Amino acid sequence: MPFYLITKTMYSNMTSRSAHMLSLFLVIFLVLISITPPLQSPDEYDHVKRAYALGEGNIFFKPLGNQSSGAMIDDGLIKYINLYEPLGLDPERKVNAKDLKTARELRWEETKSFSATPATAFYFPLIYAPQAFALKLGKLTGLSINQSYFLTRFVTSATALIIIGIAFTITAPSPVALALLAMPMSVYQFSSASLDGIATALSVLVISIFLKLFRDPPNTNKKLFWLALASFGLLASSRLQLLPLFLLFFVLFIRDKNKVQFTGALIAVGLVCTWILVAGKYTIDHRVPSAISSGQVALAYAQNPLSLFQVIWNTLTDEPTLRGYFSSFLGMLGWLTAPFPGRTYIYLTIAILAVVSVSVSVKHIKANWQVLVLFLFIALLSVLLILFAMLTTWTPYPSDKIIGVQGRYFLVPVILTSYALFPPITQLSHHRSLSAHVLVLGFALYSLFMTINLLLSRYYIAIS
Numbered sequence: 001m002p003f004y005l006i007t008k009t010m011y012s013n014m015t016s017r018s019a020h021m022l023s024l025f026l027v028i029f030l031v032l033i034s035i036t037p038p039l040q041s042p043d044e045y046d047h048v049k050r051a052y053a054l055g056e057g058n059i060f061f062k063p064l065g066n067q068s069s070g071a072m073i074d075d076g077l078i079k080y081i082n083l084y085e086p087l088g089l090d091p092e093r094k095v096n097a098k099d100l101k102t103a104r105e106l107r108w109e110e111t112k113s114f115s116a117t118p119a120t121a122f123y124f125p126l127i128y129a130p131q132a133f134a135l136k137l138g139k140l141t142g143l144s145i146n147q148s149y150f151l152t153r154f155v156t157s158a159t160a161l162i163i164i165g166i167a168f169t170i171t172a173p174s175p176v177a178l179a180l181l182a183m184p185m186s187v188y189q190f191s192s193a194s195l196d197g198i199a200t201a202l203s204v205l206v207i208s209i210f211l212k213l214f215r216d217p218p219n220t221n222k223k224l225f226w227l228a229l230a231s232f233g234l235l236a237s238s239r240l241q242l243l244p245l246f247l248l249f250f251v252l253f254i255r256d257k258n259k260v261q262f263t264g265a266l267i268a269v270g271l272v273c274t275w276i277l278v279a280g281k282y283t284i285d286h287r288v289p290s291a292i293s294s295g296q297v298a299l300a301y302a303q304n305p306l307s308l309f310q311v312i313w314n315t316l317t318d319e320p321t322l323r324g325y326f327s328s329f330l331g332m333l334g335w336l337t338a339p340f341p342g343r344t345y346i347y348l349t350i351a352i353l354a355v356v357s358v359s360v361s362v363k364h365i366k367a368n369w370q371v372l373v374l375f376l377f378i379a380l381l382s383v384l385l386i387l388f389a390m391l392t393t394w395t396p397y398p399s400d401k402i403i404g405v406q407g408r409y410f411l412v413p414v415i416l417t418s419y420a421l422f423p424p425i426t427q428l429s430h431h432r433s434l435s436a437h438v439l440v441l442g443f444a445l446y447s448l449f450m451t452i453n454l455l456l457s458r459y460y461i462a463i464s
Helices: 002-012 016-035 044-055 074-088 097-105 125-140 145-170 175-181 184-190 195-215 222-236 240-256 261-284 296-304 305-316 319-332 343-358 364-368 369-393 405-420 431-457
Strands: 067-074 111-118
Touching: 002 044, 016 145, 016 184, 016 431, 044 067, 044 074, 044 125, 067 074, 067 261, 074 097, 074 111, 074 145, 074 319, 097 145, 111 145, 111 343, 125 145, 125 195, 145 184, 145 195, 175 184, 175 343, 175 405, 184 319, 184 405, 184 431, 195 222, 195 240, 195 405, 222 240, 222 261, 222 343, 240 261, 240 369, 240 405, 296 305, 296 369, 305 319, 305 369, 319 343, 319 431, 343 431, 369 405
Parallel strands: none
Antiparallel strands: 067 111
């Protein structure tokens, strides 16, 4: 009943076209959930283990012996993960009937074993509540592990969709933001059980609430402020690169002079920083051999800013690296083992540029230049934090270039920029609004078609 009421209220506050667009996203998610084999998003099994551990009341992941940080995981779930891990890592491997049968027969077991999970050990786990709830529900109701996993996928996607729907009722998105959410990489991550979908949805919610609060009279909609602050806390404690979103609350304080709200924002940042320090104490990651710790690497670059600038410059001027960012931003599926044909990236880019062309408004930019400057600054800080985080945690020291960065990491900074540069779809003229809807709809359908085609060839069709 609560789900029905929230959904009904959300749709009643939308324009009919926006509601139809959200319904299209739901169809896309359901299709991709159905055809994508389990655990085929990067590090997805680590996200699932983090969610399972949260459902068992485990907050901190600690190392065991010489292993990286992890937790005690149900042996049946470990078997399920081990069954699908080779599929993700080997681009030539296909789904077969034997593995499907084995997966369906796996049940939850009463025994647990330690499993290293360093990729998600640093994240505050509360953001995994939807996944944890679904896994726990599946276990308590006697579902198999396979059924529990697909339930988790659906609950995760539905939660992200509801959050985005609420965000759209607060501030209508620009056509460009809709196109970014409809990219193959975006919808693929939304349809997985990993963290990306919910993190992106919460980011859109924080942006939408800020824009409404900034445009409304001061000290109104206090409930929305606290909702945005709670969302920010979940985001920043699991996506450190989004910590600069704190500047949104600082700007509201400069305008509203509301000390209670700003104190709350400072407490939220303090809690995030405390979590980072505490989690850093427990997190051990042996995936990248290094003679010094991440903290020591960070200190070394802090003491020599010129070397930091040089490695960032080398990275951002390296053509193969930039091509990798570009392709993995638009869509590189599976465990980055399923790229699209080169021409597909060209068509996707042209389609997004077409949406941009019908959305651009000089009048909007002039009227909202303050928001534009703020959002661009936050986006720049977020990108720098992404690069710095991968430099200190995933790149051997010393190094000429930063490794480990994926294009999808830049989705939220780009969405943030799109909200600043382009007007909401509801503010476009009737002709431009209709053109934008047609273009976004066409882009979404093309994105879905190419994604399905790629998934079928990657996981099911053997090409001799």
